[in-house]
Amino acid sequence: MFFTIIGAGVIVYGIFYTVVTSLLDSDLYLGFLDKFGKSPRKLKGKVVFITGASSGIGEHTAYALAKHGVKLVLAARRQNELQRVKAQCLALSGGQLEDKDVLVLPMDVLDVSSHQMHFDRAVRHFGTLDILVNNAGRSQRAAWEQIDLDVDKQLFDLNVFSVVNLTRIALHYFNTKGEGHVAVVSSLAGVIGAPYSGSYTGAKHAIHGYFNSLRLEKSSNNIHVTLLCPGPVFTNFLQEAFTEKSGQKLHGSTQPTDKRMTAERCGHLNAVALTNKVSEAWIGKFPVVPVTYVSVYFPILTKLTLKLIGTDRLFKLRDSKDPVEIIKGIKKLILQV
Template structure:
């Protein structure tokens, strides 16, 4: 009887420790452990990392976090002047570890699949190798499911899915020949569970989870690693640039400095730690995102009860730090 009581007490103690930890950390517990005791991003010094969508937001701050550790970079996005700004910032942050030739800027529209091979070959020509591809480029969405124009679905999948898959296949084929490599994709907590008022975005991130979860399984036992990076709300221009339900329209409402969002700097640092430790999947987000994500994945019944109690509008408030209004998302 004492033995059973000891087991019961241990389970309760472990569960309480786990729950309290999730309320304190700003990422999953594996990544939180690595941030304290794992491999430092300094271990990536001298490696070549290719980052899409590097002109702002998570892509920019991941580049900055890596540059501090002497990582050579390929930066792509549409806005050349912003890429050049990020490049100069990264050179400064490296404190002499990087020079002008160590950061290659390639302006491009990543949805133009015909240029992927060209920019990939330019990377190899410039550096002689590639070690890590970070697929970061993408856009979010705020809209009501039944009013979304099918053209919006197509555009979002072109950017968030097909561009990512096409570029990654080039990288994986190269890594197969090289014998090693690392593909990372910035997915989202929206790829882990369904979020309201972002149906197309959520679907695109679930597609990413499917594609690269499959690739992870195929590459088990090899020297090719695959990492899914899943941030929750982050303070960037991502919200303002989001799709709505209308083709060609942007959400246009910026995140506020008072919103409860992870800073892009912190997210970039966590992404760098995940890359250094070759995690399979890393979640990031301020409270209550971590407990909610764990409940959604590991305790779906509890999650469904909580969602029914809170309602989708409350979940939206957790995500965007405000109540949803029909006028804001233009879904009436």
């Protein structure tokens, strides 16, 4: 009888969670914090270092923080784009930020030997640093068995090892300071597998392994770890995405009809998660968060569902595109090389 009650409770909870998250664009906890938790204005005056800040999710996370007077280090390779983002941050701040409160830091995260120099420059400029947001990275679209091993290595260098290296530098500083906060823009692909993105999915799972381990190590310290896990978002990520061949870019694009979250909304939810020191945040328009929840907590049900809908439909749910056309496009690129 006892186990029957427990089982019934799990089922009721699962149904409740799935229904509620169907009405939100995030997991239940983050949705609650967005309405009733600490506002990003609580971070006013803090200093946040964001990599990959020249476009996409990094850019819009910077905007969401700038609106509340958060001082920023904007790091990326393209200085002109960083200057554009800086100008917009200052405008959105409504006078809360001055020119010196937003530092443009031209930086290639793949050059790990330069990480310490860039980090030190940011600390010297502001005299302190409170949060590091590792956002720089690239996605991928490719058939698993066709991927060159060099692509796996390049993707891990960018999406994993550059992140780990910069974070370790930040941790040495935070350990001395006695407090700090590190975050990574991961993906829902780091929570569950994603088809036609084997290297990318593997890299995001590696990020979760690294940072979940770090969180446990720092659980008794005043150092916080946040994994930000967005689903499909309107950015230029498909333009720069890896394929199966080294040196290739997908040169894909999103369409207005795609079922994606706006980068602005994603940036806001990232800011909420950072303010409230959330351990892991799932972000995305229906139905990606409920699907992720069911996949994690009801794997047998997920397996049966996949047999019914097929992998191609799952891909279309993720990218609002036909996977066959994506793979054809990749093969066409290869033939042109």
